[in-house]
Amino acid sequence: MISDRKLEHLLICKNYDVEFKNKKTGFEDVELIHKALPEIDKNDIDLSTSVFGKKLDSPLFITAITGGHPSAKAINKQLAIAAESKNIALGVGSQRAAIEHPELADTYTVVRKNAPDCLLVGNIGAPQLELADKAVEILDADILAIHLNPLQESIQPEGDLDARGFLDSINQITKRVDIPVMAKETGCGISAEVAKQLVGAGVSYIDIEGAGGTSWAAVETYRAEDRYLGETFWDWGIPTAISTVEVTDAVDVPVVSSGGIRSGLEAAKAIALGADSVGMALPFLKHSVSEEQLTTFIDRFNDSLRIAMFLVGANNIEELKNSNLVISGKTREWLNERGINTKKYSRR
Ligand code: FNR
Numbered sequence: 001m002i003s004d005r006k007l008e009h010l011l012i013c014k015n016y017d018v019e020f021k022n023k024k025t026g027f028e029d030v031e032l033i034h035k036a037l038p039e040i041d042k043n044d045i046d047l048s049t050s051v052f053g054k055k056l057d058s059p060l061f062i063t064a065i066t067g068g069h070p071s072a073k074a075i076n077k078q079l080a081i082a083a084e085s086k087n088i089a090l091g092v093g094s095q096r097a098a099i100e101h102p103e104l105a106d107t108y109t110v111v112r113k114n115a116p117d118c119l120l121v122g123n124i125g126a127p128q129l130e131l132a133d134k135a136v137e138i139l140d141a142d143i144l145a146i147h148l149n150p151l152q153e154s155i156q157p158e159g160d161l162d163a164r165g166f167l168d169s170i171n172q173i174t175k176r177v178d179i180p181v182m183a184k185e186t187g188c189g190i191s192a193e194v195a196k197q198l199v200g201a202g203v204s205y206i207d208i209e210g211a212g213g214t215s216w217a218a219v220e221t222y223r224a225e226d227r228y229l230g231e232t233f234w235d236w237g238i239p240t241a242i243s244t245v246e247v248t249d250a251v252d253v254p255v256v257s258s259g260g261i262r263s264g265l266e267a268a269k270a271i272a273l274g275a276d277s278v279g280m281a282l283p284f285l286k287h288s289v290s291e292e293q294l295t296t297f298i299d300r301f302n303d304s305l306r307i308a309m310f311l312v313g314a315n316n317i318e319e320l321k322n323s324n325l326v327i328s329g330k331t332r333e334w335l336n337e338r339g340i341n342t343k344k345y346s347r348r
Contacts (some may be wrong), residue, residue, distance in 0.1 A: 003069045004069070006068045007069045013282060017218070019215060020215050020218075023237070026240060026242050027270070029327060030269045030326075031328070032312050033326065040314075047306065048316075048317070049276065051276075051277065052180055056119060058088050058298070058302050061277055062090045062279070063280065063281045064184070065091075066092070067094070067098060067108045070107065076107060078294060079288060080114035086299075090119070090120055091122075091279075092108055092111055092139060094125065095134075096128060108139050119142050120139055120143075121182065122138075122141035122143070122144045123144075129173055142179060143179060143205060145207065147184050149216060151237070155229050157224060168201075170198065175202060181204060182204070182205035182207055183206055184256075185210070187216050188209070189237050189238030190206060192250035192251075195251045204254075206254075208243040208258060209279070210243035210257075211259060212259055212260030214281060240270070241270070242331055248273065256278065262283060263301065263304050265304055265305075265307075267304075268320060272320055272322075
């Protein structure tokens with residue numbers, strides 16, 4: 001049953017090694033240029049950003065994690081309290097289970113109850129057009145995310161392997177709901193071509209969720225009887241730094257960079273590559289032991305972002321976006337092969 005699957009995912013992600021093995025995010029190939037004369041006051045650095053008119057205290061999103069199983073309620077409550085107190089955006093996991101089983105609705109309604117002013121992101125799958133209105137209503141969502149996960153479906157024993165008509169369904173969802181619709185991957189990234197298709201279908205926000213962090217092939221490997229398929233595709237996907245550039249270069253909608261982002265330094269690189277915000281899932285799950293642990297984690301993350309900004313002399317997110325950086329190695333090779341001139345980032 002779908003609800004049991006949600007619990008298995010939580011337990012596997014908390015207790016097993018589910019991150020990419022040999023492929024990294026690509027941020028190791030990206031260097032911001034140290035400024036020995038920052039000429040700014042670190043204490044004045046402003047991390048605030050605005051998402052569809054809502055002001056947030058940091059460009060950090062808690063991306064989709066959970067809901068739909070009784071044990072998810074406590075996690076979502078802690079995440080909601082932490083996100084509200086730090087004024088950052090919060091996404092919930094796929095809402096299908098709760099819509100099909102109304103007795104699980106409180107695993108989602110607990111979020112708005114504890115985060116009355118937070119920017120909340122709902123979550124459904126691309127073919128689930130009929131769930132869109134209910135998902136927005138149950139969460140009282142500000143944005144509706146549509147997740148794309150063909151790799152997970154391929155490895156998961158009960159996976160849905162008919163991916164025809166998804167773009168059309170996304171197109172209909174964007175027309176149907178009266179809040180912005182975000183498309184998000186789940187750890188394999190989004191290419192320039194797909195980004196253009198999504199924007200053509202009316203999507204107004206893209207969360208790239210690239211490769212290098214949580215691997216859903218890995219998660220499903222632990223659930224499968226035969227590990228062969230999961231192990232073969234464990235490291236599949238477009239590295240996060242690369243996907244960030246592909247998408248920000250191709251389309252003109254706001255972009256969240258995510259998938260394996262683990263520090264404010266990586267976040268700073270993602271923003272200088274063109275992202276508007278950054279997101280993390282697994283680290284938030286691991287820190288959802290108490291509200292205090294979560295808020296301390298957010299504070300540390302924000303501090304490391306602030307230091308990176310100080311060291312490049314950026315007073316705010318807009319200035320960080322225009323900071324010079326150098327892209328080398330495999331990441332540059334990939335981007336150059338794909339027709340993107342990486343020099344444009346090095347002297348602006
Ligand atoms: C997820 N993720 C996810 N995404 C989604 O769109 N709907 C979902 O229901 C879930 N469920 C979920 C459960 C758990 C336990 C985790 C850890 C993650 C995927 C998540 O939003 C993100 O795309 C990936 O985890 C990659 O980011 P990190 O974990 O490397 O920061």
